[in-house]
Amino acid sequence: DAGVIQSPRHEVTEMGQEVTLRCKPISGHDYLFWYRQTMMRGLELLIYFNNNVPIDDSGMPEDRFSAKMPNASFSTLKIQPSEPRDSAVYFCASSFDGVGFYNEQFFGPGTRLTVL
Amino acid sequence: RKEVEQDPGPFNVPEGATVAFNCTYSNSASQSFFWYRQDCRKEPKLLMSVYSSGNEDGRFTAQLNRASQYISLLIRDSKLSDSATYLCVVNIGGSQGNLIFGKGTKLSVKP
Numbered sequence: 109d110a111g112v113i114q115s116p117r118h119e120v121t122e123m124g125q126e127v128t129l130r131c132k133p134i135s136g137h138d139y140l141f142w143y144r145q146t147m148m149r150g151l152e153l154l155i156y157f158n159n160n161v162p163i164d165d166s167g168m169p170e171d172r173f174s175a176k177m178p179n180a181s182f183s184t185l186k187i188q189p190s191e192p193r194d195s196a197v198y199f200c201a202s203s204f205d206g207v208g209f210y211n212e213q214f215f216g217p218g219t220r221l222t223v224l
Numbered sequence: 225r226k227e228v229e230q231d232p233g234p235f236n237v238p239e240g241a242t243v244a245f246n247c248t249y250s251n252s253a254s255q256s257f258f259w260y261r262q263d264c265r266k267e268p269k270l271l272m273s274v275y276s277s278g279n280e281d282g283r284f285t286a287q288l289n290r291a292s293q294y295i296s297l298l299i300r301d302s303k304l305s306d307s308a309t310y311l312c313v314v315n316i317g318g319s320q321g322n323l324i325f326g327k328g329t330k331l332s333v334k335p
Contacts, residue, residue, distance in 0.1 A: 215267035
């Protein structure tokens with residue numbers, strides 16, 4: 109099992125540029141999550157999907173951020189235009205829709221974004 | 225008040241020591257509880273779920289106190305490989321997506 113796959117692993121860009129992060133969840137998982145992690149704020153949920161449908165995007169910082177999930181095996185998180193304060197590690201995670209609330213989330217290796 | 229609070233540490237302990245972490249949560253309607261482990265520059269991984277009756281997995285014991293709204297993790301006979309950041313995680317209910325992560329407690333086990 110390949111696990112959650114994210115690309116790129118590292119991204120360095122200049123302020124104002126568009127950044128696109130990609131994620132392939134584990135096959136068969138119904139939920140996909142995008143998180144951002146910084147030293148100051150810890151791990152924060154940005155948006156999550158259930159069966160490719162966005163359920164809660166209240167964590168998306170502002171209109172510069174957008175996410176899509178065109179099919180069950182692919183999702184993107186786009187930042188346009190990027191700003192230095194967007195520098196963080198962005199994680200994608202997926203989980204299976206089991207019974208109750210004890211379903212494990214499996215995280216990808218993350219994309220380390222630096223905006224200069 | 226933050227939703228999930230943890231002592232950031234670091235906890236520096238010698239090999240073989242017993243160490244305990246606590247975590248408090250603010251939402252009394254929270255449904256489920258977890259400890260995740262995150263190694264330096266790696267992704268978080270589930271260490272164990274925390275059930276109302278408490279549960280044990282080898283050297284790790286997790287406890288939940290709903291009345292006081294805190295969760296604990298006990299590590300016995302610490303190993304060098306236990307060095308990591310331990311994240312307290314709470315599902316505040318409603319759906320799977322409502323996971324709130326603490327900022328983590330850093331553990332460093334020394335020889």
